[in-house]
Amino acid sequence: DAGIxxxxxxxxxxxxxxxTLRCHQTENHRYMYxxxxxxxxxxxxxxxxxxxxDTDKGExxxxxxxxxxxxxxxxxxxxxxTSSQTSVYFCAISGQGKxxxxxxxxxxxxxxx
Amino acid sequence: xxxxxQSPPDLILQEGANSTLRCNFSDSVxxxxxxxxxxxxxxxxxxxxxxxxxxxxxxxxxTVATERYSLLYISSSQTTDSGVYFCAVTNDYKLSFxxxxxxxxxx
Numbered sequence: 001d002a003g004i005x006x007x008x009x010x011x012x013x014x015x016x017x018x019x020t021l022r023c024h025q026t027e028n029h030r031y032m033y034x035x036x037x038x039x040x041x042x043x044x045x046x047x048x049x050x051x052x053x054d055t056d057k058g059e060x061x062x063x064x065x066x067x068x069x070x071x072x073x074x075x076x077x078x079x080x081x082t083s084s085q086t087s088v089y090f091c092a093i094s095g096q097g098k099x100x101x102x103x104x105x106x107x108x109x110x111x112x113x
Numbered sequence: 114x115x116x117x118x119q120s121p122p123d124l125i126l127q128e129g130a131n132s133t134l135r136c137n138f139s140d141s142v143x144x145x146x147x148x149x150x151x152x153x154x155x156x157x158x159x160x161x162x163x164x165x166x167x168x169x170x171x172x173x174x175x176t177v178a179t180e181r182y183s184l185l186y187i188s189s190s191q192t193t194d195s196g197v198y199f200c201a202v203t204n205d206y207k208l209s210f211x212x213x214x215x216x217x218x219x220x
Binding site: 041044094100106 | 114143144146148154155156158161199201203206207208209210211212213
C-alpha cells in the first residue's frame with residue numbers, strides 16, 4: 001500500500017469556522033491531489049500540486065485553498081466552512097515512474113453543521 | 114474535461130456469477146484506472162490500463178483506446194467483491210471519474 005495518511009479522519013465543525021485537512025505521504029511522489037466525494041457526483045478534483053509551492057485549481061476549487069511547503073505534506077483549507085462542503089475528502093499521490101497512476105489515502109469525513 | 118460514463122449503474126450478483134462492467138470516455142487518454150471502493154470507503158487500485166489487457170486473479174480488464182472504452186470482468190464473484198467500482202481517466206494527470214457501478218454480491 002502507498003504510504004498516504006490523512007488527518008483528521010473524521011471532523012464535525014460549525015458553519016463559518018476555518019478547517020484544515022492534512023495529507024502526508026512517505027513515497028516522495030511529486031504530484032498530490034485533493035478530491036471530494038459526494039453522492040451522485042463521484043469524485044471531483046478540488047486542487048492539485050505538481051511540486052513544492054506549485055499548486056493549481058481543479059474543477060470544484062471555490063471555497064478551498066491549498067498549500068505545499070514540503071514534498072510530503074499537502075494541506076487543504078476551508079477558510080469559512082459551509083454546509084455544502086460536508087463531504088468525504090480524499091488525498092491522492094502520483095509519481096512519474098508509471099505515467100501518473102494515482103494512489104488514494106483513507107479519506108476524511110467532514111461534517112459542517 | 115473528459116466525460117466518463119459507466120454502466121450499469123447497479124449490479125446484483127449471486128455468488129459465483131461472472132459480470133462485465135463498462136466504461137466509455139469522450140476523448141483520448143494516456144491513463145485509465147479501475148478502482149474498487151469497499152464498504153468502508155477505501156479506494157483500492159485494481160488496474161492501471163490505458164490500453165491492452167491485464168489480469169489479476171479473478172479480475173481482468175481490457176481497454177480499447179481507439180474506441181474509447183474499457184471493460185472490467187469479474188469472474189466467480191465473491192461477497193468481498195461488493196462495493197462500488199470506478200473508472201477514471203486523464204490525458205494529463207488530473208483524473209476524471211465516472212459515477213461508478215455499485216456491485217452487490219449475495220451469498
